[in-house]
Amino acid sequence: MKRNPEVRTLEQFKAAHYGQPGTPKRDKLEAGFEAFKLGALLHEARLKKGLTQEQLAERCGTSKTYISKIENNVKEVRLSTLQRIVEVGLGGQLNLSVSL
Numbered sequence: 089m090k091r092n093p094e095v096r097t098l099e100q101f102k103a104a105h106y107g108q109p110g111t112p113k114r115d116k117l118e119a120g121f122e123a124f125k126l127g128a129l130l131h132e133a134r135l136k137k138g139l140t141q142e143q144l145a146e147r148c149g150t151s152k153t154y155i156s157k158i159e160n161n162v163k164e165v166r167l168s169t170l171q172r173i174v175e176v177g178l179g180g181q182l183n184l185s186v187s188l
Contacts, residue, residue: 124161126170131159133178148177 096104107114134144134155141159142152150169157163158173165173174182 120161126165127159127161130155130173133174133180134159137178139178144173144177148173 102114102117106117109115109118134141137144139147140152141155145152145155149172154163155173158165171182174180
């Protein structure tokens with residue numbers, strides 16, 4: 089099977105359109121992805137627990153609107169609030185790591 093020369097890997101696409109890692113445009117893209125990923129992870133965990141946004145909000149003492157904004161990457165979340173959502177609201181454990 090012949091490979092289409094116009095088909096690129098994700099890394100090739102990002103390099104062509106956003107530059108190499110470490111450039112301002114690329115760094116902005118990667119930072120946005122991390123925020124998006126956090127919202128997607130919370131959304132997935134909430135659905136796995138069978139909770140609505142309103143139920144999760146009630147459990148952890150926030151509003152449905154706030155949960156929605158986090159899940160949809162409209163609002164950044166404070167670490168302490170994220171921990172409360174995960175631990176109190178979802179009954180889980182928040183794990184963070186730093187890579188250098």
